[in-house]
Amino acid sequence: MNQFMNNPLSTPSILSGGQPKVELSVQSFEKWRSFIYDSCGIYFQDNKKYLLESRLQKRVTFLGLKSFDEYLEYLKFNPGRNLEMRYLYEAITINETFFFRNQPQLDALVSTVVPQILDAKGKFGRPKIRIWSAASSTGEEAYSTAIVISELIKPKVPTLDVEIIGTDISQAVIETAKKGIYKEYSIRNTPPYYLKKYFKFNGSAYEINSSIRDMVSFKLLNLYDDQGMRAMTNFDIIYCANVLIYFNLNSKIKVVQHLYNSLQRGGYLFIGYSETLHGVSKAFKVVSFPKTIGYKKE
Ligand SMILES: C[S@@+](CC[C@H](N)C(=O)[O-])C[C@H]1O[C@@H](n2cnc3c(N)ncnc32)[C@H](O)[C@@H]1O
Numbered sequence: 001m002n003q004f005m006n007n008p009l010s011t012p013s014i015l016s017g018g019q020p021k022v023e024l025s026v027q028s029f030e031k032w033r034s035f036i037y038d039s040c041g042i043y044f045q046d047n048k049k050y051l052l053e054s055r056l057q058k059r060v061t062f063l064g065l066k067s068f069d070e071y072l073e074y075l076k077f078n079p080g081r082n083l084e085m086r087y088l089y090e091a092i093t094i095n096e097t098f099f100f101r102n103q104p105q106l107d108a109l110v111s112t113v114v115p116q117i118l119d120a121k122g123k124f125g126r127p128k129i130r131i132w133s134a135a136s137s138t139g140e141e142a143y144s145t146a147i148v149i150s151e152l153i154k155p156k157v158p159t160l161d162v163e164i165i166g167t168d169i170s171q172a173v174i175e176t177a178k179k180g181i182y183k184e185y186s187i188r189n190t191p192p193y194y195l196k197k198y199f200k201f202n203g204s205a206y207e208i209n210s211s212i213r214d215m216v217s218f219k220l221l222n223l224y225d226d227q228g229m230r231a232m233t234n235f236d237i238i239y240c241a242n243v244l245i246y247f248n249l250n251s252k253i254k255v256v257q258h259l260y261n262s263l264q265r266g267g268y269l270f271i272g273y274s275e276t277l278h279g280v281s282k283a284f285k286v287v288s289f290p291k292t293i294g295y296k297k298e
Contacts, residue, residue: 022060024053028068032056035072039085040169041224041251042092055091059084089169094246097137099144099182099190102241105270106144108289109237110152113268117236118157120266128161132235134223134259135243136166139177139216140186143208145239146215147198167221167232177218180208224251229258236264241272249280256281260297269295 024032029049036052037043044052053068060071075081075088100106114129121127129149133142142164149162168174187195187206199206221228223243238259244252259269260283269284270292271277277284277295284295 021057022067024049024056024068028072029053031072032068035075036088036092037248037251039224040089040222041248041255042246043248043251052092056088059087059091086171090172093170093173095137095168095170095173097140097242098186098188099140100194101141101144101189102270102273102292104290104292105239105294106148108270108292108294109145110148112289113237113294114149114153117266118160126159126161127157128163129237130235131162131164131237132232132239132262133164133166134221134232134238134240136168136173136177136218137170138173138182138186139166139180139218140182141239141241142166142177142216142218143180143212146212147194150198150212150215151194162215164216166216166218168218169220169222171220174218174220180213182206182208223255223258226258229255229262232258232262234264235262236267238263238267238269239271240269242275244271244275244280252280257283260284263297265297267297269297271295 026049029044029052032052033044056068056071060068063071063074065071065074075084078084117129118127131142131145133139133145136142146162146164149160154160154162166174166177168177181202182199183205187199190199195206198209198212200209201207221232223229223240240255240259244255247255256269256277260281263269268287281295283297285298287294287296
């Protein structure tokens with residue numbers, strides 16, 4: 001008799017490295033889907049069952065567990081569950097990002113959004129702009145913004161105080177973001193002038209200059225955590241790009257309402273190329289810019 005025979009939800013399938021793999025049953029998938037959704041708003045559609053199975057498999061094997069149900073119990077009741085939640089988030093999130101991913105948004109920021117916000121605040125004294133890259137992943141969006149502000153806004157408004165915060169649910173990406181060291185893949189879309197001026201190549205990777213790194217801070221934040229979200233206030237610009245696609249309508253509505261509350265009046269929300277707030281929120285004014293749109297809180 002082997003270890004799987006007592007568990008109707010688990011059957012050994014592929015043998016890899018001597019570790020029998022277990023399968024995610026339909027019933028277990030339902031439980032996992034609810035658990036993940038309630039924890040972070042990410043919703044696995046029916047056709048993503050195999051994706052979830054392959055993402056979780058590594059942890060099940062690593063922890064020596066016999067089934068996905070056992071892993072779920074572990075996450076709910078084990079004293080080490082907080083640390084394990086970190087691994088879970090790392091396993092289920094997609095962290096794809098790169099520098100200058102959305103040039104039209106950066107152009108809109110420089111040409112219109114920041115000047116408009118500064119006009120409203122008054123340029124004199126020490127004006128301050130607060131920018132939040134929600135779901136920042138490894139930091140490229142936040143640092144790209146710091147670069148264009150340094151290069152194109154700061155020379156015109158030298159007293160400008162800029163605060164940029166990047167947040168993400170994954171501790172691993174936050175640690176990478178704080179280091180500010182990137183492989184070729186991340187800088188592939190970076191204009192050569194900026195690459196030369198704001199990065200140092202160390203032979204194998206590109207390190208962002210301290211002048212840019214010091215403009216940005218990073219911290220862990222789950223967009224689905226009401227308490228954490230309520231603490232994020234008074235932002236002028238928020239990016240929440242390429243993350244809403246992983247949520248369902250209800251989690252989108254909840255997160256976008258929080259983002260609206262986090263913005264100052266006159267502030268803007270920017271989302272990803274393939275995303276829309278149509279059917280999610282009517283609170284914003286949609287503002288068109290060349291090749292992009294922004295959502296303004298009036
Ligand atoms: C595809 S990346 C997008 C990075 C960047 N915004 C961009 O557009 O290039 C999506 C990020 O969202 C993060 N994420 C997913 N669910 C989240 C949640 N509930 N709270 C905070 N971050 C989340 C993931 O960890 C991942 O790093």
